[in-house]
Amino acid sequence: MTTTSTPEITPARRRNQSLILEAAEQVFARHGYRGASIQAIAEAAGLPKSNVLYYAGSKRELYVALLERMMNRWNAMLDDISVDDDPAEVIEAFIRSKMALTRSHPQGSRLFAAEILQGAPFLQEYLRGELRDWVESRARVFKQWAARGLMDAVDPVWLIFLIWSATQHYADFEAQVLGITDRTALAGEDYQAITDFLCRVILKGCGIVSQRLSE
């Protein structure tokens, strides 16, 4: 009620909350919901366990807050499309923005993967609601493009899953990618090369001719 209007409400509060969120995202992503312990999160944040619970409320609330933050990032990426758009542009932008999300928020991506791996107990509703609707609306446009001869008549849903999986892979399986390529981290140019590769193969593979991707 009696909110201090103009200045900073709580200087240290935001800092600690941010510390906790980042630490929790890391631990939940690595060990899943059950495997994560508040003690481990507290140590990663450099705070006592009680302080983590003071800000987070409970383990469940903390986990849900992290999922919501990640789904907001995800939703911010999903803009609408129309039949009159250029398939090449739309699908390339789709691949690039998904890859950018994977790259900018690898922990969040892995958190999402861990949630799905354990059967999506907290995201069932989102998957069967919002996300399904979004996929179906895209699928309809893809089919219209195919009918107009702008791309091959591939199943749009499998295509969307292909793009999701191929990009998501570089967050979820980072340990494998780094181990096999003998790196300690993927550089910006690596992400650039991978994104270009995926755009090229997927667009060509679906018979989408792009005037912007020369070669």
Added chain:
Amino acid sequence: MTTTSTPEITPARRRNQSLILEAAEQVFARHGYRGASIQAIAEAAGLPKSNVLYYAGSKRELYVALLERMMNRWNAMLDDISVDDDPAEVIEAFIRSKMALTRSHPQGSRLFAAEILQGAPFLQEYLRGELRDWVESRARVFKQWAARGLMDAVDPVWLIFLIWSATQHYADFEAQVLGITDRTALAGEDYQAITDFLCRVILKGCGIVSQRLSE
């Protein structure tokens, strides 16, 4: 005495070991190493906790045994190739066998994913050794094919990751796939359609002309 006329060496032993392995694979895949509890495994197997430990020895031993079983399945899939082989045949067989593994052993695939998600603490050596060698040998052949004009000059390692991720997705993200497609399980014809889709898009996307994939 009059129990079995069949000459099995250990009747109940194999049965219980099998029960435990299947139950453990399910629980480890869902909740990761730390999140899995022996109690949960025991309940899934329908045995008392002590009995699980009697056969498994320890949680770690059980987990390692499951990883080894899965890596054996994986290795059984990896046959050698030569420059003189047909790229279309080899890569299509690659996609199909990887998809068959995903389909026949989804729990094992998810177990592998959970292991990689937590930073591959038990599989580091395998990834940086055997598997890296295998990828590099394949990569060399792919490059030779490209030099001979049999396929586009794409980076072979990104291509291998594309195939792995696109197929692995249908085990690891099964909950998402089922939620979005409004199914309770993927049917055999679904797997058939997805596999055909992936072969078609990836082969075409890499500029590999196959005489067997008509249309």
Added chain:
DNA sequence: AACTGGATTGACCGATCGGTCAGCTTTTAG
């Protein structure tokens, strides 16, 4: 100086964790 309301944390709770072990039952060997 006294007051105050949020921030902080050590101590503690019952539940569950992985693992041990003594003792029971069942199977096998002689």
Added chain:
DNA sequence: CTAAAAGCTGACCGATCGGTCAATCCAGTT
């Protein structure tokens, strides 16, 4: 048959789990 071996499991152990709480701390305000 008996005895030894193997299979099995309830009871229990110290450690850790998520969570609570009372006590303390601290920056403003009066």
